[in-house]
Amino acid sequence: MEDIATGLLLRIRSSFQKRMEESKEIQALYQKIQSGGATYADAEDYAYQIGQALSQAFGENLGSAVLPDGRMYYNIADRILRPLLEEDHSIVSKAAQMVQQALNQQAGIGITAQTAAVNLDRIQGIVDKVSNAEVFDDVAWVLDEPVKNFSMNVVDETIRKNVNFQGRSGLRPKVIRKAERKCCSWCSNLAGEYEYPDVPEDVYRRHENCRCNVEYDPGSGRRQNVHTKKWTTDGQRDMIEERKQIGLANTDIFRPKNFHSTIGAYVNLNPSELLEGAKAGKRHSHAGVYRDAVTKSKKQLQKSIVSRTAQVERHADKIRNPENYVPDWREKSIAYRGGLIRKWEKDMRRNAEQAEIELAVFEEMYGL
Numbered sequence: 001m002e003d004i005a006t007g008l009l010l011r012i013r014s015s016f017q018k019r020m021e022e023s024k025e026i027q028a029l030y031q032k033i034q035s036g037g038a039t040y041a042d043a044e045d046y047a048y049q050i051g052q053a054l055s056q057a058f059g060e061n062l063g064s065a066v067l068p069d070g071r072m073y074y075n076i077a078d079r080i081l082r083p084l085l086e087e088d089h090s091i092v093s094k095a096a097q098m099v100q101q102a103l104n105q106q107a108g109i110g111i112t113a114q115t116a117a118v119n120l121d122r123i124q125g126i127v128d129k130v131s132n133a134e135v136f137d138d139v140a141w142v143l144d145e146p147v148k149n150f151s152m153n154v155v156d157e158t159i160r161k162n163v164n165f166q167g168r169s170g171l172r173p174k175v176i177r178k179a180e181r182k183c184c185s186w187c188s189n190l191a192g193e194y195e196y197p198d199v200p201e202d203v204y205r206r207h208e209n210c211r212c213n214v215e216y217d218p219g220s221g222r223r224q225n226v227h228t229k230k231w232t233t234d235g236q237r238d239m240i241e242e243r244k245q246i247g248l249a250n251t252d253i254f255r256p257k258n259f260h261s262t263i264g265a266y267v268n269l270n271p272s273e274l275l276e277g278a279k280a281g282k283r284h285s286h287a288g289v290y291r292d293a294v295t296k297s298k299k300q301l302q303k304s305i306v307s308r309t310a311q312v313e314r315h316a317d318k319i320r321n322p323e324n325y326v327p328d329w330r331e332k333s334i335a336y337r338g339g340l341i342r343k344w345e346k347d348m349r350r351n352a353e354q355a356e357i358e359l360a361v362f363e364e365m366y367g368l
């Protein structure tokens with residue numbers, strides 16, 4: 001059986017390769033993709049053609065007549081179908097990534113295009129379905145349309161992966177699904193434009209014989225940091241406005257309550273716990289802030305609280321609008337941006353904690 005599998009694999013693979021090399025459509029599409037001028041419609045077309053070449057190579061070489069007992073035993077299915085479907089995936093996946101990379105560059109997005117992971121469940125499903133049948137010819141159809149569908153799905157999955165990746169890094173990409181004229185009502189209902197994160201998973205699904213078009217759109221290209229989402233609600237905006245009106249620096253109308261709510265809008269803290277910890281010297285920096293705070297005059301303490309709260313707000317604004325603080329923010333690597341955001345978050349938290357300790361001291365000494 002090993003020999004049969006090896007021989008069939010070699011014959012199918014060489015037929016698959018020959019079909020790809022000789023197809024004018026595949027060559028033309030590949031050149032377009034390589035030149036950077038292709039869209040996802042081209043990638044889908046390419047995926048379909050590659051899947052078709054593979055399904056034809058299967059059809060040409062497989063049949064009950066060439067298989068032991070007329071069926072494709074699991075061992076053979078596993079050794080033939082799995083590697084060839086993985087090859088299909090790798091060819092299509094590389095092309096789809098090239099398309100995405102070109103689209104990123106055109107949109108000025110300095111993010112590397114992501115590739116789809118090979119869908120092992122689907123490969124397993126095909127292997128199982130084919131090997132479960134007693135007569136191969138009864139299930140030969142599984143190596144036709146489902147293989148083309150598998151191939152096209154690699155492109156859909158590439159879009160999904162890139163949209164989610166870019167969305168998580170703060171972009172708001174869109175997915176546009178256009179229904180093929182004669183497709184089904186499910187597809188007609190699904191047609192439309194979706195902006196991350198409101199993209200239903202179905203948008204990336206494709207039933208058999210579905211030739212609908214799924215496209216990626218970079219959106220406005222404006223970055224809205226995911227970390228700051230909670231700080232851009234209207235209520236919190238109002239609080240910032242309120243703070244501006246109160247004038248934090250005006251110590252004549254110094255009200256601890258206003259500082260608690262300003263800090264609380266950005267960082268979740270337990271002030272009494274912080275004060276206890278600072279008194280007990282649990283954290284070195286907190287103990288130092290506490291020691292200094294109790295020796296400060298009322299005016300000095302107010303000034304310090306104002307300055308630390310301003311630092312909290314400044315860091316929150318940095319996290320919200322990093323492009324206002326770092327030139328070419330969008331061109332920086334994900335790792336760099338992530339590292340800087342985390343540093344700002346740490347600085348923001350430290351200032352918030354120190355301000356709360358001073359506020360607690362202030363309240364103990366001068367009342368609320």
Ligand SMILES: [Zn+2]
Nearest residue numbers: 183187210212
């Ligand atoms: Zn469809």
